Amino acid sequence: MKLPLTCFKCMDDKEQFMLDLLERKLYSVTINDSGIYKMTCDRGHTSYTMLQNEKFEILFDMGIYAFQDGYYRESISSFVASLERFYEYSIRLFCTINKIDDDVVSSTWKNVSAQSERQFGAYCFLYLLIMGEPPKVIANKYTTFRNKVIHKGYIPNENETVEYAKVIYDFIMNEIIKYQSKYGVYREEMTFKRLLRLHNEAQEGMFVNVATSCLSTSLSLTPPINQFPPFDEVIKNHRNEFK
Structure with a gap:
């Protein structure tokens, strides 16, 4: 899975930037685990970009890419990982709501x-x-199916x-809507703190310009309240341009 990037230093040259827009010039880098991307453009500019998306968003889209390529077992593996990282995201959100320090949460x-x-x-x-209220949980038959695929090679x-x-899509999106409706300000706080941490890591003790990018993913973190597209529409409209 690829992340499309532009050179933000080239953007300072408005004439060159307009030419790049006309040529639809984008640079693609492979998605990584850190969320920080170092890129050197054709003119030798080196820049850093932070990816704003949460890991569970990226993993879910990786599952869709694998599905579209016919790798169904790999697709299931990515959807499973997406759900597990959504549980982690939720736990960290709940701790943020309780004003527990991030370092304490990470240590625990x-x-x-x-x-x-x-x-x-x-x-x-x-x-x-x-x-x-008690959480809604994935039905047991899907947990059994997941174990059959992941652990038994089905x-x-x-x-x-x-x-x-x-x-998985319906479960996560329904919870995101609940979180946004009730605790949207804490979700924004989480995002801000994570980007600040990534920014500091990208600088590596030196002053470098760090940009922020956000992919349009299937698991949008800002859906309209009480409304999100059905999964069959997500599959139909999904684009593989930067796969």
Whole structure:
């Protein structure tokens, strides 16, 4: 999966920037785990870009790309990872709402970082504490299906993959809408702090210009309240331009 970037130093040259726009000149870099991208353009300018999107957004789109290429097992693996990272995102949001320091959260997370069952347990009870109601959970049959694919080497077909992806998509989007409606300001705080951390990491002790980019993903973090496109529409409209 690729991230399209422009050279922000070239943008200072308005004439050259307009030519680049006419030529639709973009540079593509491979998505990485850090969220920081170093790029050198054709004119030798080196720039850094931070990706604003959350990891669960990226993983879900990786699942769609794999699905479109016919790699259904790999697609399921990405959707599973997306859900698990959404649980982590939720846990960190709930801790932010309770004004727990980020360093304390990260230190505590190390105790469960390698155990998805413990992460899910933490998610369930923090959800109950913050949202005031038991969390909706993925039906057992989909958990069984997930384990069959991930742990037993089962190769799913197209219909099974679409069904599983839709369940994950609907689950995450419904929760995002709840979070935004009730705790939108805390979500913005989380994003700001994460970008500030990435900015400091990108500078590496030196003063360098760091830009911010945000992909349009299937799991939009700013959906209209009570409304998001159905999954079949997401699949239909998804673009592979930078795959």
